[in-house]
Structures are given as structure tokens and as C-alpha cells.
Amino acid sequence: xxxxxxxxxxxxxxxxxxxxxxxxxxxxxxxxxxxxxxxxxxxxxxxxxxxxxxxxxxxxxxxxxxxxxxxxxxxxxxxxxxxxxxxxxxxxxxxxxxxxxxxxxxxxxxxxxxxxxxxxxxxxxxxxxxxxxxxxxxxxxxxxxxxxxxxxxxxxxxxxxxxxxxxxxxxxxxxxxxxxxxxxxxxxxxxxxxxxxxxxxxxxxxxxxxxxxxxxxxxxxxxxxxxxxxxxxxxxxxxxxxxxx
Amino acid sequence: xxxxxxxxxxxxxxxxxxxxxxxxxxxxxxxxxxxxxxxxxxxxxxxxxxxxxxxxxxxxxxxxxxxxxxxxxxxxxxxxxxxxxxxxxxxxxxxxxxxxxxxxxxxxxxxxxxxxxxxxxxxxxxxxxxxxxxxxxxxxxxxxxxxxxxxxxxxxxxxxxxxxxxxxxxxxxxxxxxxxxxxxxxxxxxxxxxxxxxxxxxxxxxxxxxxxxxxxxxxxxxxxxxxxxxxxxxxxxxxxxxxxx
DNA sequence: ACGTCAAGAAATGTGCACATTCTGTTGGAG
DNA sequence: CTCCAACAGAATGTGCACATTTCTTGACGT
Numbered sequence: 001x002x003x004x005x006x007x008x009x010x011x012x013x014x015x016x017x018x019x020x021x022x023x024x025x026x027x028x029x030x031x032x033x034x035x036x037x038x039x040x041x042x043x044x045x046x047x048x049x050x051x052x053x054x055x056x057x058x059x060x061x062x063x064x065x066x067x068x069x070x071x072x073x074x075x076x077x078x079x080x081x082x083x084x085x086x087x088x089x090x091x092x093x094x095x096x097x098x099x100x101x102x103x104x105x106x107x108x109x110x111x112x113x114x115x116x117x118x119x120x121x122x123x124x125x126x127x128x129x130x131x132x133x134x135x136x137x138x139x140x141x142x143x144x145x146x147x148x149x150x151x152x153x154x155x156x157x158x159x160x161x162x163x164x165x166x167x168x169x170x171x172x173x174x175x176x177x178x179x180x181x182x183x184x185x186x187x188x189x190x191x192x193x194x195x196x197x198x199x200x201x202x203x204x205x206x207x208x209x210x211x212x213x214x215x216x217x218x219x220x221x222x223x224x225x226x227x228x229x230x231x232x233x234x235x236x237x238x239x240x241x242x243x244x245x
Numbered sequence: 246x247x248x249x250x251x252x253x254x255x256x257x258x259x260x261x262x263x264x265x266x267x268x269x270x271x272x273x274x275x276x277x278x279x280x281x282x283x284x285x286x287x288x289x290x291x292x293x294x295x296x297x298x299x300x301x302x303x304x305x306x307x308x309x310x311x312x313x314x315x316x317x318x319x320x321x322x323x324x325x326x327x328x329x330x331x332x333x334x335x336x337x338x339x340x341x342x343x344x345x346x347x348x349x350x351x352x353x354x355x356x357x358x359x360x361x362x363x364x365x366x367x368x369x370x371x372x373x374x375x376x377x378x379x380x381x382x383x384x385x386x387x388x389x390x391x392x393x394x395x396x397x398x399x400x401x402x403x404x405x406x407x408x409x410x411x412x413x414x415x416x417x418x419x420x421x422x423x424x425x426x427x428x429x430x431x432x433x434x435x436x437x438x439x440x441x442x443x444x445x446x447x448x449x450x451x452x453x454x455x456x457x458x459x460x461x462x463x464x465x466x467x468x469x470x471x472x473x474x475x476x477x478x479x480x481x482x483x484x485x486x487x488x489x490x
Numbered sequence: 491a492c493g494t495c496a497a498g499a500a501a502t503g504t505g506c507a508c509a510t511t512c513t514g515t516t517g518g519a520g
Numbered sequence: 521c522t523c524c525a526a527c528a529g530a531a532t533g534t535g536c537a538c539a540t541t542t543c544t545t546g547a548c549g550t
Contacts, residue, residue, distance in 0.1 A: 036501070047535060052502090056298075060305055069502060069541050084395040091340035091396075092333075150329040151336075154399070281531070292505060297532090314511050314532060 016046055016054040019229060024063065024074065024164060028228040031076030035064065036225070043229045062161060077165045079214055085165075086210045089139075089158050092151070093206065094199045096142050097186060101195035108145040109191055115141055116187045136163060138183050165213065182208070261291055261299040264477050269308065269319065269409060273473040276321030280309065281470070288474045307406065322410045324459055330410075331455045334384075334403050337396070338451065339444045341387050342431060346440035353390040354436055360386055361432045381408060383428050410458060427453070 020040075023029050035055060041048040059066040066072045100108070115138060122131040136159055143155040182205040189198035265285075268274050280300060286293040304311040311317045345353070360383060367376040381404055388400040427450040434443035 038501070049535065053301075056301075057305060060302060071502070071542095081395070084393045087393055088337075088396045088399060091337055095336035095340065148329045148332055150326070151333045154333060154403075158399075283531070294505065316512095316532070 012046060012050060013053060016044055016050050017057060019044055020054060020058060021063065023228055029074045031074050033074040035072050035074070037071075039225050040229075043225055061157075063164065082162075082165045082213060083210055085158055085161050086206050089155070089162070090203050090206050092155055092158070093139060093142065093202050096146055096151070096155075097190055097198040097202045098195045100142060100145055101190045101193050101198045104145060104190070111141065111145065112187050112191065116184050119183055135183070162209075257291060257295060258298060261289055261295050262302060264289055264474060265299060265303060266308065267477050268473055271477070273477075274319045276319050278319040280317050280319070282316075284470050285474075288470055306402075308409065327407075327410045327458060328455055330403055330406050331451050334400070334407070335448055335451050337400055337403070338384060338387065338447050341391055341396070341400075342435055342443040342447045343440045345387060345390055346435045346438050346443045349390060349435070356386065356390065357432050357436065361429050364428055380428070407454075 020035070037048050037051050037055065040051045044051065055064065055072045058064045059072055064072045065075045115134070119131065119134045119138065122134055139159055140152060140156055143152040182201065186198055186201045186205065189201055265280070282293050282296050282300070285296045289296065300309065300311070300317045303309045304317055309317045310320045360379070364376065364379045364383065367379055384404055385397060385401055388397040427446065431443055431446045431450065434446055
């Protein structure tokens with residue numbers, strides 16, 4: 001028996017939420033898959049109400065779509081929706097790199113350099129998993145360096161949805177961003193204070209990502225939940241910000 | 246034959262959700278107010294589980310803050326958080342007006358002109374309630390004219406949080422935006438294709454709104470839920486006489 | 491043979507009762 | 521008189537059982 005849900009365990013909610021999120025992130029769930037509550041509860045070893053709550057949360061966050069009295073399904077993202085997400089990202093991240101180019105602290109410069117160095121190291125090691133994470137965190141890092149929590153939270157949500165399309169459409173390909181060269185060039189432009197160049201590079205970077213995925217249609221194939229969640233267990237995911245009044 | 250209204254109506258969820266949201270929008274709920282589930286259920290005339298679901302949704306959307314085993318509370322927005330929200334809006338809306346200035350359809354131009362005209366009409370009629378709505382919708386309209394649903398949805402969320410601060414801090418003052426002149430000027434700049442001027446006007450407009458609210462601290466005063474939700478109901482309230490022990 | 495309808499089964503939605511936790515109060519000791 | 525601690529009351533969190541709806545399977549009629 002792996003583990004029994006104990007009293008007042010708030011981590012259990014996060015575990016279920018994270019398990020589903022991770023399964024989607026790993027491309028185990030094809031678009032159109034119906035996530036049945038009893039089956040999930042049996043596979044994950046928790047009560048149905050807990051699965052229910054996690055499903056509702058995921059639906060509200062946009063990861064899943066719910067049809068009343070029918071169930072919750074893995075959405076099939078269209079290319080158009082993906083283009084819109086990247087379009088919004090272009091607006092935000094264009095403004096972000098401009099602002100950072102115009103003014104940034106010494107700490108910000110150091111963190112940016114460190115991140116690029118880490119990406120290069122991961123590239124040399126051919127550690128695609130780590131590179132996948134770092135590539136996404138690069139964009140979040142830029143938002144963080146602006147010192148705006150709201151901005152960071154918003155961009156993280158957009159990034160998640162971007163990677164969701166990656167995961168659903170092309171789970172095998174682990175290249176989150178086109179290449180670390182882009183990130184290095186963008187960072188260099190920021191650090192040297194060339195705002196226009198940084199913004200232009202960022203826009204090109206994002207449009208490149210769109211083109212990379214554009215011709216990659218998602219295929220709908222039935223999925224067995226038993227195997228989809230094999231090896232995915234209760235590792236608690238990152239907790240979303242719950243602020244005190 | 247039209248299906249008769251069953252009790253398992255999904256509209257009930259929306260009613261509870263909308264009632265709380267409306268109460269906040271009308272400034273009935275002071276920051277720090279605890280929203281007790283049994284009290285809300287009794288006032289709104291629904292079951293506690295329904296209130297619970299609505300509260301969870303509102304917490305996740307950022308309207309309320311929840312503390313485990315303690316309850317859900319109306320957040321007290323700091324000036325800093327408000328600045329951050331308006332900062333993100335500046336990034337997005339600056340890009341929006343630039344894009345619209347560079348290219349927009351004839352239909353877009355017509356809708357924009359019609360909206361400005363309607364705002365002016367509301368100003369002449371001194372219809373502050375209608376003007377409050379129109380002022381917010383102006384910013385959403387600009388996002389819609391870009392033809393990006395994701396952008397519209399995101400900006401609408403930011404706008405809601407902006408007006409939430411307005412409602413909480415200064416419920417009496419019904420001036421959502423500084424004045425219709427700003428909107429008219431921005432629209433004119435967009436329609437004449439002057440991107441830099443439009444962006445500059447929008448940035449000034451938003452910073453003006455921040456300064457308007459900056460010196461307006463929110464006051465924490467206890468609130469009776471019974472009177473806070475008076476007249477706010479999803480379904481028409483039944484006679485106040487019948488009540489169970 | 492095909493379309494239609496009906497009955498059974500399974501899944502979703504909802505209310506209820508109970509366990510756990512927190513808060514406000516009261517009593518007693520220092 | 522003040523502070524600490526135990527207790528009572530209420531509120532939150534959770535599992536369970538039932539009602540409602542939908543999907544599936546099978547049979548019947550045209």
C-alpha cells in the first residue's frame with residue numbers, strides 16, 4: 001500500500017492536481033481524452049471528491065474543458081488558439097525586454113547571466129529534460145526581474161498554456177524553445193542596453209516557436225488512464241500563491 | 246416542448262457566484278470581511294456546498310483569499326498591488342493601441358467611433374452608472390478589435406481587478422476612468438494612425454488612474470452580510486417572513 | 491437490413507452528516 | 521489584576537449515499 005490519505009492533508013489536493021498536470025505535461029493524455037472521476041480516483045488512490053476538486057480547478061485554469069453532466073476532457077488546442085497565446089506573449093515580453101534593457105539592477109544582470117550559463121551547460125550535457133525546464137524559466141525570469149508579481153503570475157500562466165500545446169501536440173520532442181542561442185542573444189541585448197534589438201529578437205524568437213509547432217497537428221488516440229498515470233504519483237506540485245489579507 | 250426548470254440547474258452556481266461578485270463590485274464588502282459559508286447560504290437561500298463552490302472559484306480567480314481551516318476573506322489590496330496591475334495593463338494596452346494604430350478594419354473604426362460617441366452621450370446625460378460601465382468596456386473593446394480572444398479574456402481579468410480596487414477603496418465615487426476626454430483622444434490618435442501618440446496617451450491615461458486612487462486608503466469596517474446582500478440575488482427573493490429555525 | 495426506442499448500467503451532480511480545527515470565554519493560579 | 525489553560529460553541533473540511541442524467545446494449549417494428 002503506497003500511502004493512505006491522512007487527516008487534513010492539504011498536500012493531497014496538490015498531489016492530485018500535480019499528477020494530472022504532470023501527465024498532461026508528459027504528453028500521456030491525448031486531446032479528447034475523457035477524465036473519468038471514478039477511474040482517476042482508483043488509479044491515484046484517493047477519494048472521488050478530491051479528484052473532483054482538482055478537475056474543477058484544472059477546468060477553471062483552462063487546462064481542461066468541462067461539459068455539464070458529460071465529464072471533463074483534455075482540450076484539443078487549435079493552431080489559432082496557440083497563435084493568440086503567443087501573440088499576447090509577444091506584447092508582454094516585448095515590453096518586458098524593453099524595460100529591462102532600459103534599466104536593470106546589478107543583481108538582475110547577474111541572475112540573467114547565470115541563467116544563460118546554466119542553459120549552455122545543460123546544452124553541453126545534452127540534458128534535454130533540464131533544458132526544457134530552463135527554457136521555460138528563462139521567460140519567467142525576465143518577468144521576475146521587472147519586480148512585478150502580477151506580471152510574473154500572468155506570464156507564468158501563459159507559459160503553461162504554451163507548453164501545454166507543446167506537450168499535447170509533440171510530446172516526444174523536448175525542445176521547448178528553438179534553441180539556447182536565442183536566449184543568449186536576447187540576454188546580451190538586454191545587458192548591453194539595446195532595447196530595440198532585444199525586443200526584435202524576442203519577437204522573432206516567439207514567432208519562431210509558433211512556426212515550429214504550426215505544422216504539427218495533434219492526433220486523437222484513445223488512452224488508458226491506468227498506463228497514462230503509471231509512475232506519476234503524489235509528488236506535490238508548486239503551490240499557487242495564496243495571499244493573506 | 247420547452248424543458249421545465251429542474252432543480253439541478255447550472256444557473257444556480259452562476260447566481261451565487263454573481264451575487265458575491267456584484268456585492269464586491271458595489272462596495273458592500275469591506276476588505277478583511279470574512280465570508281462565512283453558513284451565513285452566505287442562509288442569506289442567499291442556497292445550500293452550503295453551492296456557496297462553497299462559488300467561494301473556491303472566486304478564491305482561485307483572485308477575488309478572495311482563503312486561509313485553510315480559517316475561512317475566505319475579502320482581500321485588502323495594497324497600493325503596490327494596484328500599481329502592478331496597472332503596470333501590466335500599460336504593457337498590454339500600449340501594444341494594443343500601437344497595433345490598432347498601424348492597422349485596423351473599417352468595422353473596427355466604426356465600433357470605436359460609436360463607443361466614444363456613446364460615452365459622450367452618457368456624459369451629457371450625467372449618467373454616471375452607464376459611464377462607469379462604458380469606461381471599462383472601452384479598454385475591453387480595444388482588445389476585442391485586435392481579434393484575439395485570449396488577449397480579450399486576459400485584459401478583462403485585469404480590468405476586473407482594477408475596478409475591484411475602485412469598488413473596495415472608493416465605492417461612492419463612480420468615476421471609473423478619469424474622463425471621457427482621454428478615451429476620445431486615444432481613439433482619435435488610433436484612427437489617424439499615430440501609433441506613438443496613441444501609446445503615449447494610453448500610458449498617461451493609466452498612470453493618471455493610478456494617481457487618482459493612490460491617496461485613497463481602504464478602510465476596514467465590519468459588515469453585516471444580511472444587509473450587504475440586500476437586493477442582490479440571483480433569483481427574485483422570496484418573502485422575508487418565512488424562515489426556518 | 492436499418493433506424494428507432496427502451497431498459498439497464500455507469501458516471502456526474504448534490505445534499506447530508508460527521509470529523510477536525512479554530513475561536514471566544516470562563517475559570518483558576520500566580 | 522493579569523496571564524494561562526481548558527472548555528464549549530461554531531465553522532471548515534471530508535467522505536458517503538442518493539438523485540439525475542447520459543451512454544450502451546439489445547430488441548422491436550417498418
